[in-house]
Amino acid sequence: MKKPHIPVRFVPIGATIFVFLLAYAIGIANFRNFGSLRVFLNLLHDNAYLGVAAIGAMVVILSGGIDLSVGSVIAFTGMLIAKMIDCGVNACWAILLAIVLGALFGMLQGVLISTFELPPFLVTLGGMFFARGCSYIVNEEAMGILNNPVFNFIENKLEIPIGSRGLTLEFIDILYLVLLIIAIVFTQRTHAGRCIYAVGENEQAATLMGIPVRRTKIMVYTIAGFCSAVAGIVFTIYLKSGNPLSCVGLEMDAIAATVIGGTLLTGGVGYMIGSFFGVLVLGLIQVLIMFQGNINSWWTRIIVGALVLVFIFMQNLITKISKKSRA
Amino acid sequence: MGRFHHLKWPLVALGLLLLYNLIFKPSFFVVEMTADGYLYGSLIDILNHSSKVVILATGMTLVIATGGVDISVGSVMAIAGAAAASVIVMPRDVFAFAGGGANAMAFALAVLLALALATCCGVWNGFLTAGCGIQPMVATLVLMVAGRGIAQLITDGTIITFDDPYLNFIGNGHFLTLPFTTWIAATLFITVVLLTRKTALGLFVESVGNNEKASRYAGIEARGVKWLVYAVSGFCAGVAGLMVSSNIKCADANHAGLYLELDAILATVIGGTSMAGGRFYLSGSLVGAVLIQTVATMMYANDVNPAIVAVPKAVIVIVVCLLQSETFRSKLSLAFSRKAKGGVA
Numbered sequence: 001m002k003k004p005h006i007p008v009r010f011v012p013i014g015a016t017i018f019v020f021l022l023a024y025a026i027g028i029a030n031f032r033n034f035g036s037l038r039v040f041l042n043l044l045h046d047n048a049y050l051g052v053a054a055i056g057a058m059v060v061i062l063s064g065g066i067d068l069s070v071g072s073v074i075a076f077t078g079m080l081i082a083k084m085i086d087c088g089v090n091a092c093w094a095i096l097l098a099i100v101l102g103a104l105f106g107m108l109q110g111v112l113i114s115t116f117e118l119p120p121f122l123v124t125l126g127g128m129f130f131a132r133g134c135s136y137i138v139n140e141e142a143m144g145i146l147n148n149p150v151f152n153f154i155e156n157k158l159e160i161p162i163g164s165r166g167l168t169l170e171f172i173d174i175l176y177l178v179l180l181i182i183a184i185v186f187t188q189r190t191h192a193g194r195c196i197y198a199v200g201e202n203e204q205a206a207t208l209m210g211i212p213v214r215r216t217k218i219m220v221y222t223i224a225g226f227c228s229a230v231a232g233i234v235f236t237i238y239l240k241s242g243n244p245l246s247c248v249g250l251e252m253d254a255i256a257a258t259v260i261g262g263t264l265l266t267g268g269v270g271y272m273i274g275s276f277f278g279v280l281v282l283g284l285i286q287v288l289i290m291f292q293g294n295i296n297s298w299w300t301r302i303i304v305g306a307l308v309l310v311f312i313f314m315q316n317l318i319t320k321i322s323k324k325s326r327a
Numbered sequence: 328m329g330r331f332h333h334l335k336w337p338l339v340a341l342g343l344l345l346l347y348n349l350i351f352k353p354s355f356f357v358v359e360m361t362a363d364g365y366l367y368g369s370l371i372d373i374l375n376h377s378s379k380v381v382i383l384a385t386g387m388t389l390v391i392a393t394g395g396v397d398i399s400v401g402s403v404m405a406i407a408g409a410a411a412a413s414v415i416v417m418p419r420d421v422f423a424f425a426g427g428g429a430n431a432m433a434f435a436l437a438v439l440l441a442l443a444l445a446t447c448c449g450v451w452n453g454f455l456t457a458g459c460g461i462q463p464m465v466a467t468l469v470l471m472v473a474g475r476g477i478a479q480l481i482t483d484g485t486i487i488t489f490d491d492p493y494l495n496f497i498g499n500g501h502f503l504t505l506p507f508t509t510w511i512a513a514t515l516f517i518t519v520v521l522l523t524r525k526t527a528l529g530l531f532v533e534s535v536g537n538n539e540k541a542s543r544y545a546g547i548e549a550r551g552v553k554w555l556v557y558a559v560s561g562f563c564a565g566v567a568g569l570m571v572s573s574n575i576k577c578a579d580a581n582h583a584g585l586y587l588e589l590d591a592i593l594a595t596v597i598g599g600t601s602m603a604g605g606r607f608y609l610s611g612s613l614v615g616a617v618l619i620q621t622v623a624t625m626m627y628a629n630d631v632n633p634a635i636v637a638v639p640k641a642v643i644v645i646v647v648c649l650l651q652s653e654t655f656r657s658k659l660s661l662a663f664s665r666k667a668k669g670g671v672a
Binding site: 066118130134136137140248255265297298306 | 461465468473477484580593640649
């Protein structure tokens, strides 16, 4: 009988799905109703903004870079929209402007990184400070969005009913899933998407192959900025307010989700669907701790840290094995 | 300029900031003596508050010189602060074995435990990077994520407040008219400078950063050097964590040292140490740390919301980095030489 052969590149993503199923199984075994559709939809709903942010983080990490400005851009987007609505601007225009600004901001970071060869870590660090400071310039305190017709329409009309118990897939969940599918197709099936992998795997080789490395890098950071802005919009719709302090440290959650999703932080290896499971695993850990009720919430961070460690060790091992088998 | 050329741009930036103050806000330079016999004023403030970044940047410079980076220092600060605070608030009969010196014993144990824990965190980072060969940014990410959880575990999720004359002194005391924090930072900085520049250690660090394999063939214990620099970075974070929690007289696991790893990295890079490793300038990191704090203090002196200070900080950092980037400079000079008719760049 022939042994079933699983390519080594599928191992990390397989491990991610395994961890996800394991966490889910633990929940179902211990708590009544954990397996209900409502819990899953809530999981999706509560983590939609992180998911959108993780798409951007994942694209950047695939190219071998890193984006630390995610959380700040989310806060800035929320503040900008809340402030513009407060000033009487139509919410649609506010949202549109936020997206354009986010993409432009990402593009500027990309230009600094690719054209002037500054380290991505540093540039996006500056971007993080900049965007966080800007959200305080917009307004120093949190602002609510009350009775806005556009937001009411999004909340009440744009949803898909699921099942008979009045459960719905809300607009932001749909938005996340649609973006995820687009991102999967983009990274796997388009020329530009494959260029990202090539640049991340080996920049020098990509240059020699005639791949437009500079353009790819600028594109990657523009996508990241766009995703951060969209994540900010999702977050604003989710909370119906803007807060200059929101999402401090979210970039690390996004990176952790990417790593748990089986993506190599050195770039070039990983699947977009992995970020989906990574985000869900992060969310599941929180839900499990919430269901348990008597464990303190700080265990979340320790467990996430341990999970990141496990995945890093596994990937190190896989890299070594695949190097050996190539040699 | 010779051996100090890397200090040119950060010093120019610092000079411009001070010049601005000299013209528009001369009160910035006023330093007065209080009745208690210590100095105060904006310049002293800068010395006082830049000391924690100076300490962090000292450790960070060594780590970056080996081609690594340590993004866990903020979390390690929180751990150190939490450890010290939880020891110092223990009932004094725990330390009864020290007899009359129970208070001093509590203080000594608090400081020792905090520094030991912080150094252990550094050793752990060293284990992951040097021992397991994981890339530094990822390896230290683990402790950065988990560290605040560990700190909360130590404090049991609460913010521990304390009022201990010894521990308060570290962050609030004065010695020879200057803030005590400045003395700590100066001692640590000078020790590290002497250790790296007067012994072969600095050379080892640079050679590992340049080419790890080659330095191993040359007989340098490359892994040992890496373990060492991460341990030093952890120790520095421990000292800074003690200072911060002593300054506010409490241990806040969530906010102690938040984002300070970024300040430390910025100070190092502004000072001319390349993120690629191989060369390091401790004096540059010192100037970088002071520059960052000067920007912040200047903003406070001009009634700017502390949160907005992040914006000019970011702009200055990017501009200084651009000026230091070879690519940017060559592109700039190319553009100029094209404009100037027949001019040679």
